């Protein structure tokens with residue numbers, strides 16, 4: 563028995579499902595998850611000493627790859643000066659300044675400890691600011707695990723959200739209105755039916771949690787117009803896309819300005835940190851400046867801010883995103899070629915360094931079309947890739963991430979693995 567399997571067996575007795583976040587389990591692809599002992603660059607080493615090329619990259623934060631020496635040094639230095647003070651520190655000002663300069667729609671920003679906290683706080687703020695209760699979210703959009711936003715599956719009806727998990731009361735999600743992603747008409751209908759009730763529309767400007775799905779032409783612009791017309795706030799959840807698809811976020815890539823933005827993943831550089839921010843008049847409603855309460859004992863943590871700042875500084879140089887785009891383009895084109903040569907029907911959605919290979923015929927434009935993918939074929943492909951030493955997200959509905967540390971060497975190795983793996987998934 564491998565050391566990973568031994569650890570997993572023990573973990574299952576102690577931790578629900580053996581993991582501290584469900585996506586880490588390999589339920590969708592089969593088998594026990596490996597346990598990680600260390601990682602460097604794009605190579606991850608499991609508890610049994612086997613190496614993998616990593617395209618999970620901790621689900622997004624590691625745009626520089628694992629254990630970048632500059633980042634590690636910043637963390638070590640910060641840790642030696644004290645782990646937490648519960649009082650303001652200079653780096654909180656520095657990172658706030660950095661975020662406000664990088665993302666033009668951010669006039670003020672508040673640091674939190676996760677993406678979940680960022681979206682939960684932004685929604686509370688939108689409700690507090692507008693005095694309205696309803697929120698609009700996209701089917702298959704993920705914004706963290708808090709109650710109001712876990713509504714998603716089971717209902718195509720915009721007016722009737724069904725909680726998709728036990729433990730979330732219907733009363734909590736009754737004000738969560740679900741619409742398909744990329745369907746601006748559906749949002750228009752929601753507004754028309756409840757013109758004065760919608761506090762905000764929240765979405766991932768590039769969907770990443772149903773697999774990667776880019777916004778169709780004009781979609782984000784239309785949402786902006788609708789929110790303006792009906793006095794609702796537009797919230798871009800850029801926890802995944804922020805500093806991923808563009809230095810200034812998807813909002814810069816598509817040229818649409820939200821009222822509020824949520825950030826996470828890359829902003830913490832691998833430490834637990836999130837942020838939300840936007841219009842100064844809206845953000846000023848947050849306590850202690852305003853009446854909307856939101857707090858955190860460890861928020862703006864000195865080690866997390868050091869990690870985030872060191873990471874973000876390295877994304878600044880000209881050409882960083884062009885370099886990521888080029889690596890990712892080579893990967894995408896290679897995958898298409900290998901799939902075609904194997905006769906495997908797939909479609910690939912990619913925006914910059916996030917991409918998903920969908921195992922189906924048609925184009926994927928929303929959650930429903932993503933669900934038409936063949937999960938069995940995906941699982942066969944995934945297992946074959948793992949065997950060849952390539953670690954992909956263990957689900958059809960996730961984004962793969964290319965980091966700055968992936969070189970041509972690993973990308974070519976990945977494509978050679980895919981050559982065989984696609985043949986296992988025809």
Ligand SMILES: *Cc1c(COP(=O)(O)O)cnc(C)c1O
Nearest residue numbers: 676677678704705706799801802
């Ligand atoms: C990951 C993610 C979240 C949740 O962030 P956590 O740090 O896991 O709480 C929220 N929104 C989006 C778009 C995400 O990708």
